[in-house]
Structure formats: C-alpha cells, structure tokens
Amino acid sequence: MSSSSPDLNSSTLIIGAGTWGCSTALHLARRGYKNVTVLDPYPVPSPISAGNDINKIVEQGTPISLPFPPSPLTDNHFNTNPGSFSDGEEGASISETLLQLATEGWLTDPIFKPYYHNTGYIICAHTPDGLTQLTKREMLDQKADFEWLDTPAAFRATMPEGVLTGNFPRWKGGFKRTGAGWVFARGALVSAYKEAKRLGVTFITGAKGGVKELLIENGDVIGAVTNHGKQYRAKTTILAAGANAPQLLDMKDQLRPTAWTLAHIKMSREECKLYKDLPVLFNIESGFFMEPDAEKHELKICDEHPGYCNWTVSPSGNKESIPFAKHQIPLEAETRVRGFLKDTMPQLASRPFSFARICWCADTPDRNFLIDRHPEYPSLVLAVGGSGHGFMHITSVGGFVADTVEGKLDQRLKKAFRWRPETAVGRNWEDVQGRRGGPNKMMDFGNVKENEWTHIQERAMGPRL
Numbered sequence: 084m085s086s087s088s089p090d091l092n093s094s095t096l097i098i099g100a101g102t103w104g105c106s107t108a109l110h111l112a113r114r115g116y117k118n119v120t121v122l123d124p125y126p127v128p129s130p131i132s133a134g135n136d137i138n139k140i141v142e143q144g145t146p147i148s149l150p151f152p153p154s155p156l157t158d159n160h161f162n163t164n165p166g167s168f169s170d171g172e173e174g175a176s177i178s179e180t181l182l183q184l185a186t187e188g189w190l191t192d193p194i195f196k197p198y199y200h201n202t203g204y205i206i207c208a209h210t211p212d213g214l215t216q217l218t219k220r221e222m223l224d225q226k227a228d229f230e231w232l233d234t235p236a237a238f239r240a241t242m243p244e245g246v247l248t249g250n251f252p253r254w255k256g257g258f259k260r261t262g263a264g265w266v267f268a269r270g271a272l273v274s275a276y277k278e279a280k281r282l283g284v285t286f287i288t289g290a291k292g293g294v295k296e297l298l299i300e301n302g303d304v305i306g307a308v309t310n311h312g313k314q315y316r317a318k319t320t321i322l323a324a325g326a327n328a329p330q331l332l333d334m335k336d337q338l339r340p341t342a343w344t345l346a347h348i349k350m351s352r353e354e355c356k357l358y359k360d361l362p363v364l365f366n367i368e369s370g371f372f373m374e375p376d377a378e379k380h381e382l383k384i385c386d387e388h389p390g391y392c393n394w395t396v397s398p399s400g401n402k403e404s405i406p407f408a409k410h411q412i413p414l415e416a417e418t419r420v421r422g423f424l425k426d427t428m429p430q431l432a433s434r435p436f437s438f439a440r441i442c443w444c445a446d447t448p449d450r451n452f453l454i455d456r457h458p459e460y461p462s463l464v465l466a467v468g469g470s471g472h473g474f475m476h477i478t479s480v481g482g483f484v485a486d487t488v489e490g491k492l493d494q495r496l497k498k499a500f501r502w503r504p505e506t507a508v509g510r511n512w513e514d515v516q517g518r519r520g521g522p523n524k525m526m527d528f529g530n531v532k533e534n535e536w537t538h539i540q541e542r543a544m545g546p547r548l
C-alpha cells in the first residue's frame with residue numbers, strides 16, 4: 084500500500100460504531116475520505132460498547148510508568164504490564180507518544196475538549212502486595228507530581244468534608260492534583276459520531292447494521308454480510324467490533340474478551356453539588372469512582388478485579404470467551420462494591436443500586452493495541468485490542484487506523500500494534516495480566532449461578548446505558 088496520495092473516493096467499511104469505530108470514522112472523514120460506511124447492530128451509543136459509560140479515567144502528558152500500556156492512570160483497572168517488546172526505553176517512548184497524542188485531543192480538539200475534566204487523581208492500594216506493586220513498580224512515592232498519602236486523614240483531606248468519611252484501612256497511595264482526571268465517555272463517543280456523520284460518513288445502525296460475517300472472495304475480505312443478508316462491499320474493511328471481533332474473524336487467540344462490573348447509585352442534587360469536581364479515587368485492589376454524572380445524578384463505582392470471562396468450547400474445539408450483555412452484576416461484585424464504599428464513603432454503602440452492568444473489552448496477551456493489516460486478507464484492517472485502556476485514546480486512535488489504511492503508520496507504533504499470533508501461542512487464559520483485586524484471579528461467569536446476580540429494577544428513565 085502506497086503512502087502517497089490516498090484515493091479519497093475509495094470505499095471503506097467500518098464494522099463497529101463503538102469507541103474505535105467512531106474515532107476511525109472521524110479521522111477518515113477529516114482526511115477527506117468521501118465513501119465511509121459504518122455498521123453496528125445498535126444505534127450510537129451502542130449499549131454493548133465499552134465506551135458507552137458515564138466516565139473513564141484519563142491522564143495528560145508524560146506517563147508516570149515505564150512499561151506500556153501508557154500508565155497506571157490511563158490503564159485504569161490494569162496497573163502494570165511488562166509487555167514483551169515494549170519494555171524499557173522503546174516502550175516508554177511509545178507510551179509517551181500515545182499519551183501526548185491523546186492529550187492533544189482532549190485539550191484542543193473542540194469535538195472532545197468539552198468532555199475532559201482535569202480534576203486530579205489518587206491511585207492507591209492497601210495490602211502489602213498491592214503496595215509493593217504501587218511503590219516499587221510504579222514508583223509513585225518518588226514522582227514529583229504525586230503527593231504521598233499514608234493516613235486516613237490525608238485521604239479524607241483530598242475531597243470536601245463529608246465526602247470521604249471512611250477509615251481507609253491500611254490505604255496508601257499517590258495524589259496527582261492536576262494533569263489527570265476523567266472524561267464524560269458517552270458524551271465524547273457521541274460527539275465523535277455526530278461530527279463524523281456531519282462530515283459525510285454513513286452510519287447504518289440498529290437491526291440492519293449487525294454484521295453476521297466477513298465477505299470473503301478470492302482470498303481477500305471485500306466487505307461484510309449483515310444479519311439481514313445484505314452485502315456491503317468495500318475496497319477496505321476495518322474490523323472495530325471490540326470484544327465481539329473474535330466472532331467475526333479467527334484472531335488466533337490474540338484477543339481475550341473479558342468483562343468488568345460497574346454499578347450506579349442515585350445521588351441527591353445537594354450531594355451532587357458537594358461531590359462536584361472531585362479527583363478520581365482508584366484503589367488498584369478494590370475499586371474506583373469519579374464524581375456523579377451531571378445528567379442523571381448517579382455515582383458510578385467499579386469494583387476492581389482481574390476480570391470475568393464466559394468460557395465455551397467452539398465446534399472446532401477451541402476455548403473461547405463469548406461476550407453477552409447483562410444489566411446486572413454478580414452478587415459477589417455487589418459485595419465488593421459495597422466493601423469499597425464502606426472503606427471510603429460508608430454513608431453510601433447500603434444505598435440501593437439504580438443501575439449495573441457488565442462491560443466487555445478485549446485483551447491482547449501483552450495488552451498493546453492490535454492495529455494492522457491482516458497478513459492473509461490484504462484489504463482487511465484490524466482495529467482491536469483496547470485491553471482496558473482504549474477509551475482515553477478515542478481522540479487519536481482513529482488516526483493510527485487511518486495511517487494503517489494509508490500504509491504510513493509510524494514504524495515504532497506499527498511494530499507495537501502488529502498482528503502477532505506468536506505472542507498468543509499456548510496462551511495462558513488465566514493470566515491476570517498485572518491486574519489485582521477481588522480473588523486476585525480470573526473469574527468465569529459460568530460459575531455464577533442464575534440466582535447469584537443482582538435484581539436491580541430499572542426505573543422508567545428511558546433507554547439506558
């Protein structure tokens with residue numbers, strides 16, 4: 084593929100209008116591509132998109148952690164990962180490049196800027212192992228822009244009086260007052276979608292947009308077939324179906340669909356005023372929260388753990404984790420959420436949940452992104468492997484995909500993001516991949532019985548998620 088003068092009239096089909104699909108549509112449209120179509124089984128924001136969430140953690144600028152993925156901040160639940168080819172200086176410089184590009188978008192792009200809240204960020208732990216990970220690997224206690232917190236009073240003082248009333252048992256960690264915070268994720272996702280649409284991208288969403296299979300002719304992917312049997316043909320097809328990608332393409336075990344759990348509780352108007360502009364509080368072993376969302380006055384809490392899979396065996400005998408949608412969480416996750424609240428904000432610990440859901444993302448073995456042309460299908464480009472830190476890059480990731488389409492992706496990024504089945508040979512599916520919390524091991528939804536899920540009644544609040 085030539086890197087010079089792309090054919091802006093050539094047809095491009097994007098499968099998936101989630102975080103990366105919308106980002107890619109936006110970047111292609113901004114480059115002047117005139118014939119871009121996006122397919123998704125749900126209207127944007129898709130209820131199964133990992134990006135359809137009230138908030139996500141974001142860090143600005145220089146990363147604090149050497150190994151890729153970018154940093155413990157942007158990596159949210161996923162604190163460390165010594166990636167195979169990305170350790171050391173090269174990993175650090177890729178990490179820095181990614182952070183800088185993402186940051187530029189959050190700070191300057193009018194499509195994304197309104198959704199970024201530079202509120203600061205606290206990252207902490209409370210067991211000896213967790214603290215070792217935090218201090219030795221992330222070296223937070225030595226970072227100039229992190230204040231070290233090691234008493235309950237120090238934690239409580241990071242937020243207005245009355246917010247953090249817990250005992251923070253054995254909690255220690257770092258507080259970065261600025262240069263990190265959160266984004267209104269759904270708002271940013273819809274903003275990217277609207278702008279791409281305004282620039283001429285066609286979105287076919289809902290029942291007619293669900294892709295059943297890739298359209299393969301003469302040894303190449305030349306489009307996709309929807310559940311309704313309609314064929315969409317294109318010069319380039321981009322697979323951006325998130326955790327569902329392995330259902331459309333043999334990913335050679337490079338993606339592990341993994342789910343996390345989140346719950347909302349309703350706050351009063353007065354509470355929302357008190358809880359406004361709070362720094363993010365993230366304990367890498369028990370959970371995290373950000374301020375309540377302005378629209379629905381709900382506080383989201385995630386319990387922290389290595390993740391759940393949903394294991395089945397395919398007809399060809401392969402082990403596969405198959406995503407499914409559910410607006411409930413296992414009772415064990417509810418217990419973890421309430422335990423986290425008890426330690427931090429006991430005044431909220433027994434308040435009923437107004438909403439909960441499981442949320443799927445796809446992990447590569449090294450948790451680097453997978454953005455590359457398929458080695459056997461030259462017209463197929465992959466844009467997958469968010470690995471739990473893909474949201475904050477919504478501002479820039481579509482640019483990497485567009486560069487891949489045009490054959491001009493930066494060589495270091497190309498190497499980091501490459502199709503790499505050799506890294507998944509004999510993959511250890513039980514690997515926690517540097518994450519902590521809960522039982523400190525991978526969990527299986529197959530072990531959660533029917534009566535071991537929450538029974539949250541969704542109130543009449545219109546379409547949710």
Ligand SMILES: Cc1cc2nc3c(=O)[nH]c(=O)nc-3n(C[C@H](O)[C@H](O)[C@H](O)COP(=O)(O)OP(=O)(O)OC[C@H]3O[C@@H](n4cnc5c(N)ncnc54)[C@H](O)[C@@H]3O)c2cc1C
Pocket residue numbers: 098099100101102103104122123124125129130131132133134135138139140141157158159160292293294295323324325326327342343344345385442443444466467468469470471472473474475476
């Ligand atoms: C609980 C949780 C918290 C997270 N927190 C953070 C965070 O704080 N910071 C951060 O940077 N990242 C975070 N992440 C990770 C981030 O959300 C993901 O990496 C990112 O959203 C992945 O984007 P994606 O486009 O690959 O997938 P998605 O956004 O999930 O999009 C996939 C899209 O494909 C569509 N689709 C599925 N099947 C088909 C089909 N057959 N045909 C067509 N379309 C299809 C879906 O409807 C969806 O719209 C978090 C993830 C989770 C689960």
